[in-house]
Amino acid sequence: MASSSPRSAVLPISLAMFGVGLLAIVVIFALYATGHQDLPPWVSIVTLLCPAGLIFGVIATVVRSRRRR
Numbered sequence: 328m329a330s331s332s333p334r335s336a337v338l339p340i341s342l343a344m345f346g347v348g349l350l351a352i353v354v355i356f357a358l359y360a361t362g363h364q365d366l367p368p369w370v371s372i373v374t375l376l377c378p379a380g381l382i383f384g385v386i387a388t389v390v391r392s393r394r395r396r
Contacts, residue, residue, distance in 0.1 A: 335391060341384035348377025 351373040358366060 335387060337387040338384060338391075341380045341387060344376045344380030345384065346380070348374055348380055352377060 351370060355370060
């Protein structure tokens with residue numbers, strides 16, 4: 328089935344952000360498990376992509392569903 332509206336690029340970008348953030352969280356847990364305690368600050372900042380991607384994805388989905396009405 329073809330959709331009548333063009334696809335938005337926000338949803339794939341938000342999924343990528345969520346995936347990168349989730350991967351960073353897994354890496355932090357793995358580094359702590361192996362004994363590393365002083366991690367660079369950018370590693371912690373990258374983990375913020377996980378909730379940001381989730382929020383952007385939810386907002387994009389809600390906006391897209393309202394636009395179809």
